Amino acid sequence: MSVQDLKKKYDLIVSLGISCAPAIQLRRYNLRRISLPLDWMISSKLSDVNRLLQHRFQGFMELNHLQVLEDTHIMLDDGSPVFYDQGGLVESYMIKDSLYNIISVHDFPLVPGQHWSVVYPEYKEKLQRRIQRFYDKLAGSSSTLFIRWSASYEETFHLRAILSQLTLSEFGILILNPVEGQCGMADAGWNLDRVCSLNVPPDMNALETWDELLAGITISEG
Numbered sequence: 001m002s003v004q005d006l007k008k009k010y011d012l013i014v015s016l017g018i019s020c021a022p023a024i025q026l027r028r029y030n031l032r033r034i035s036l037p038l039d040w041m042i043s044s045k046l047s048d049v050n051r052l053l054q055h056r057f058q059g060f061m062e063l064n065h066l067q068v069l070e071d072t073h074i075m076l077d078d079g080s081p082v083f084y085d086q087g088g089l090v091e092s093y094m095i096k097d098s099l100y101n102i103i104s105v106h107d108f109p110l111v112p113g114q115h116w117s118v119v120y121p122e123y124k125e126k127l128q129r130r131i132q133r134f135y136d137k138l139a140g141s142s143s144t145l146f147i148r149w150s151a152s153y154e155e156t157f158h159l160r161a162i163l164s165q166l167t168l169s170e171f172g173i174l175i176l177n178p179v180e181g182q183c184g185m186a187d188a189g190w191n192l193d194r195v196c197s198l199n200v201p202p203d204m205n206a207l208e209t210w211d212e213l214l215a216g217i218t219i220s221e222g
Contacts, residue, residue, distance in 0.1 A: 001196045003185065006172055007216030011141035014134070016148040016159075017043035018204075020079070020105065025210040026147070027079060031219050034137065035078050037130045042094075042103040046148055046155035052100050053162050057131050061097050061104065061124065068116055069094040069103065076106035144171040145217070149204050151175045153190055153197075160194055176213070178202035185212060 013031050015022035016038055023039035026032035032039075037057065043049050052060060059065065075082035075090040082090045091110040096103045107123050108116045138144060144167065151159070156175055163171055175197040177188060188197035200209050 006196050009218045010143045010145045011220045012137050012144040014146045016049050018149045021204040022147045029214045035130050036134050040106045046151040048101045050158050065097050065099040067096050073105045075109050138167050142169050147174045149176045176200045
């Protein structure tokens, strides 16, 4: 599947990670209309995302699977930084789901004297809404594009099989694999049906890469 084959209108475009970069760029192009489960998370391996989808999010981000990492980040409200009333960015804990090896980066505020889990009930409710929204929108979509930064051939082959079980409608998968020294985009030559696999420059935040990729892709109204 060539990149030109992807450049059309979709009912739904879904980020499958590796980080929040795909969701940010989709929003910049007005291709992201709703919040979905993996938009603001880190998922280092597509194999973990595959397990998550295969198990239909069962046990995902349950309290007994969570651990606090040493690193911190900043709080985001659906991609927008959160500030204190008196100014200054609110920091956030990075919380890892040890079952699926996926990290919540922007959801748990670092408040002095307050345990990170205080906001867990509110967070879990928000996550469940996003999971249900994913399934509802996927069921109603006649054409869906899934985007993933960094994946192997084998992981993508497995992802395609899982998605074929989740939807009977048309879908495509765009895989972007960072390659040191890569200038521009190049087809990776995987020859997988429904999959466009590209080698791209390693900076996932490079606007020129995303501009070239997303130009010509549109999303249905509503």
